[in-house]
Amino acid sequence: MARDPAARPGPRQIDFLADCRARLGFDLLANTWSSVTLWALRDGPLRHGQLKESLGGIRTKVLTETLRRLEFNGLLRREERAGPTRVDYELTDLGRSLLGPIEAVGVWSQQYGDEVLAAQDRAETRAAG
Amino acid sequence: MARDPAARPGPRQIDFLADCRARLGFDLLANTWSSVTLWALRDGPLRHGQLKESLGGIRTKVLTETLRRLEFNGLLRREERAGPTRVDYELTDLGRSLLGPIEAVGVWSQQYGDEVLAAQDRAETRAAG
DNA sequence: CAGAATCCTTTACGATACTG
DNA sequence: CAGTATCGTAAAGGATTCTG
Secondary structure (H helix, E strand, O other): OOOOOOOOOOOOOOOOOOOOHHHHHHHHHEEEEOOHHHHHHOOEEEHHHHHHHHHOOOHHHHHHHHHHHHOOOOOOEEEOOOOOOOOOEEHHHHHHHHHHHHHHHHHHHHHHHHHHHHHHHHHHHHOOO | OOOOOOOOOOOOOOOOOOHHHHHHHHHHHOOOOOOHHHOOOOOOOOOHHHHHHHHHOOOOHHHHHHHHHHHHHOOEEEEEEOOOOEEEHHHHHHHHHOOHHHHHHHHHHHHHHHHHHHHHHHHHHHHHH
C-alpha cells in the first residue's frame, strides 16, 4: 500500500488514514527480517556471515534479499572493503534514525509479549474446547 | 519466527537477538493492514463497514482476516451489539498499549518518508542508468 | 566468504460472487 | 450489514546446490 498522491494535505496530528506517507515505515518493516537486521547493525558494520550468525535461522538467500531491499530504501549501505570477498553492511543516517521506533516495538514486545502469548492460548483453548 | 524457548535468560538492555520474545511485536505487525487497523480504532469502536471505509482499498475478506488475527492475538475485541447484524470492534488494553510504538513508526515515516522515496529514486536511477 | 541459481511451500492479498 | 466461499496471483520465506 502507501500509495495515494492525492492525500489530504492538512494533518492536524498524525492521521495515518489521511496521509498515506505515514504508512511508509510500516511497509519497510512489514517482513520477518528487516527490523532485526537493522537492529543487529546498531553497534557498527557487520559482514554477511556475521549477520547470518546474529540473526539465527535466516537463510543466505533471504538475508541477501533483505539486505538488498534495505539498501534500496536507503537504510543501509553495502561496502566492499579491502581484501578479497570482504563486504561490510552498515546503517546509513536514515537507517539509524529508525532504531528508535524499532526499539519502541521491541520494548513493547518485552513488556507485553507474555500477554500476547496468553491471549493466543486462550483463543486456541476457546476454539478447541 | 520468534520461536525459541531456550533463549538466553539474561538480557542486559534490549537484545533482540538474544531474546526472541522481543521480536513478537514485529511479527504481529508484519503485514499490510494490522498497524493501520489498530490505529483506526484509537478513538473508539468501529464497525466492519466503517473500518473498511477508513482503511481505503482494503477488501472485505482481507479486513476480516486482519481482524481475526488481531483478535486472536488479544489486541482487539469483537462484540456483537444489540440490533441485527451489528458488530463492533474495539481495542483491548493490550491493543491500546501498542498505539505508542505504532505512532513512533508513523511519526518517523512523516519525518523521513521523503528521504526514503529519494533513496529509492536514486537506486532506480543507478540501476537503470 | 558472499553470494547466485533453482525449486518448493506457504502466506498475503486481491477480485468476484453469494448469504444469513 | 457483516460477513463466507472460491479462485487466482504474487511475494515471502525455506532448503539445497553451485560458484567467483
